[in-house]
Amino acid sequence: MPISIDYTGKLVVVTGGGRGIGLAITTALAKAGADVAITYTSSDPSARAAELSAAHGVQVKAFKCEVTRSSDVDAMLEAVEAAYGKKADIGVANAGECSPNHVGWFQGFRGRLPAEFAPVLLCVLKCVGMLTCPGITLWKDAHENTDDEFKHVFDVNTFGPFYFARGLVRSWLGQPIDVAKGGDSLNVPTMKANLGKQILFVSSISGLVAMTPQRQTAYNASKGALTMMSKSLAGEWSHLGIYVNSISPGYVLTDMIANPPDETAKAWAKDWENRTPVGKFATADQIGEFVAVLLSDRQGGMGFMAGSDVVLDGGYTVF
Numbered sequence: 001m002p003i004s005i006d007y008t009g010k011l012v013v014v015t016g017g018g019r020g021i022g023l024a025i026t027t028a029l030a031k032a033g034a035d036v037a038i039t040y041t042s043s044d045p046s047a048r049a050a051e052l053s054a055a056h057g058v059q060v061k062a063f064k065c066e067v068t069r070s071s072d073v074d075a076m077l078e079a080v081e082a083a084y085g086k087k088a089d090i091g092v093a094n095a096g097e098c099s100p101n102h103v104g105w106f107q108g109f110r111g112r113l114p115a116e117f118a119p120v121l122l123c124v125l126k127c128v129g130m131l132t133c134p135g136i137t138l139w140k141d142a143h144e145n146t147d148d149e150f151k152h153v154f155d156v157n158t159f160g161p162f163y164f165a166r167g168l169v170r171s172w173l174g175q176p177i178d179v180a181k182g183g184d185s186l187n188v189p190t191m192k193a194n195l196g197k198q199i200l201f202v203s204s205i206s207g208l209v210a211m212t213p214q215r216q217t218a219y220n221a222s223k224g225a226l227t228m229m230s231k232s233l234a235g236e237w238s239h240l241g242i243y244v245n246s247i248s249p250g251y252v253l254t255d256m257i258a259n260p261p262d263e264t265a266k267a268w269a270k271d272w273e274n275r276t277p278v279g280k281f282a283t284a285d286q287i288g289e290f291v292a293v294l295l296s297d298r299q300g301g302m303g304f305m306a307g308s309d310v311v312l313d314g315g316y317t318v319f
């Protein structure tokens with residue numbers, strides 16, 4: 001019998017699931033029968049969620065959540081449980097940003113704006129040349145990074161995924177999602193359980209090698225921390241049947257790199273392509289479909305894969 005992938009009855013939460021790699025992951029999972037809760041902070045993907053629901057007979061719903069604020073992440077996870085009437089089976093921590101620049105400045109404010117104002121502000125900033133598009137960077141030398149810029153990249157790429165994983169696991173352990181609310185005194189290392197849950201962090205090869213020629217120390221460091229965090233959490237939770245892994249994509253054609261803002265960035269993009277042995281960038285769909293296979297029961301992840309970082313980079317890190 002042919003091997004097939006079936007997520008029917010499973011609920012997956014994908015942060016930043018409304019565009020780029022996150023949307024591709026959401027689409028692949030929805031096609032495979034999963035209900036998917038997607039989060040956003042600036043661009044409301046509700047219309048796309050409705051289209052995916054109708055096309056695949058599943059429930060894709062959008063939830064606003066600024067991942068840099070743990071209270072937002074906790075509230076989002078509570079809202080997801082209420083909306084679907086059950087706990088998530090899988091969490092994909094995908095939301096991320098690249099380097100410190102005006103984007104960081106914009107991101108810091110947009111979470112506090114009503115959703116409909118953020119695209120307007122984005123458009124104004126683009127017009128006055130302060131911004132290219134979210135994720136596209138005006139890469140900056142480390143010695144010029146301000147405290148806020150450097151910290152913001154970690155807030156999104158490292159702290160956000162931690163809040164998300166902590167909230168999911170607290171919920172799976174029957175504890176209040178908000179850590180400040182306490183809960184039972186659990187001796188987790190001695191507990192035995194087979195919860196059958198998964199967390200996947202979307203990290204980056206930037207956590208393995210320093211990308212060049214652009215300068216993006218904050219991003220590289222934040223992803224290195226994320227990859228290590230994934231392994232550490234696998235060490236804490238695998239015996240409970242919570243399988244934690246990460247993927248490290250190389251260059252993928254999303255907003256983050258698809259539209260180089262100027263001639264320098266265009267030259268860099270050519271350079272990145274040349275440094276990638278397969279000679280091209282990945283598409284978001286390739287990553288999305290890979291993730292749907294990786295997280296499926298068929299892959300083996302539900303049982304033995306824990307603390308792994310899967311590199312998907314067209315060979316970039318070979319040399």
Ligand SMILES: NC(=O)c1ccc[n+]([C@@H]2O[C@H](COP(=O)([O-])OP(=O)(O)OC[C@H]3O[C@@H](n4cnc5c(N)ncnc54)[C@H](OP(=O)(O)O)[C@@H]3O)[C@@H](O)[C@H]2O)c1
Nearest residue numbers: 016020021040041042043067095096135204251252254256
């Ligand atoms: N593109 C690449 O070459 C590449 C390579 C390796 C790894 N990655 C990683 O893959 C992930 C997705 O990247 P992408 O290329 O798809 O990026 P993207 O197209 O720029 O999308 C970024 C996503 O993250 C969300 N997001 C950003 N900041 C957020 C915040 N503060 N709070 C909540 N959500 C936030 C965005 O939400 P809104 O839509 O609401 O703005 C959006 O959905 C990131 O973690 C990135 O580091 C990308």
